[in-house]
Amino acid sequence: MKHVVDLSWKQKMTFEADMDGHKLVLDANPESGGDDLGPRPKKLMLAALAGCTGMDVIMILKKMKVEPEEFHVIVEGDVADEHPKKYTQMKVVYQFKGAGLPLDKLEKAVQLSEEKYCGVSAVYKAALDLTTEIRIVE
Numbered sequence: 001m002k003h004v005v006d007l008s009w010k011q012k013m014t015f016e017a018d019m020d021g022h023k024l025v026l027d028a029n030p031e032s033g034g035d036d037l038g039p040r041p042k043k044l045m046l047a048a049l050a051g052c053t054g055m056d057v058i059m060i061l062k063k064m065k066v067e068p069e070e071f072h073v074i075v076e077g078d079v080a081d082e083h084p085k086k087y088t089q090m091k092v093v094y095q096f097k098g099a100g101l102p103l104d105k106l107e108k109a110v111q112l113s114e115e116k117y118c119g120v121s122a123v124y125k126a127a128l129d130l131t132t133e134i135r136i137v138e
Helices: 041-063 103-117 117-128
Strands: 004-010 016-021 023-025 069-081 088-098 129-137
Touching: 016 103, 041 069, 041 088, 041 103, 041 117, 069 117, 088 103, 088 117, 103 117
Parallel strands: 088 129
Antiparallel strands: 004 016, 016 023, 069 088
């Protein structure tokens, strides 16, 4: 299997990515010559990780018959000071809301995503320090 993204330059620093018919605009901030019409490419790495593991966790929890009222995946990335300004570390915070949520099942779903299912997580773990936190809020 091969994934393909077609990125086309629109103007200044604005690009449009076509991913399976879905369009996503990327741009730079005005200080970098852009018009701030979309997210920066590097932050999409955080979104890719959040989306990949978030979908895994919800799918696994549904199979376990656990459904939180709310679920957020917050990904924080530390950026190097020197060029290339790459991510050196990421932290994934899984934030669940709901009464009586079974912590053992939440932990198992997160573990399965991070160790078995999430391809984005697997790539990032090989390149940087990746840590996890689980929070349950009332």
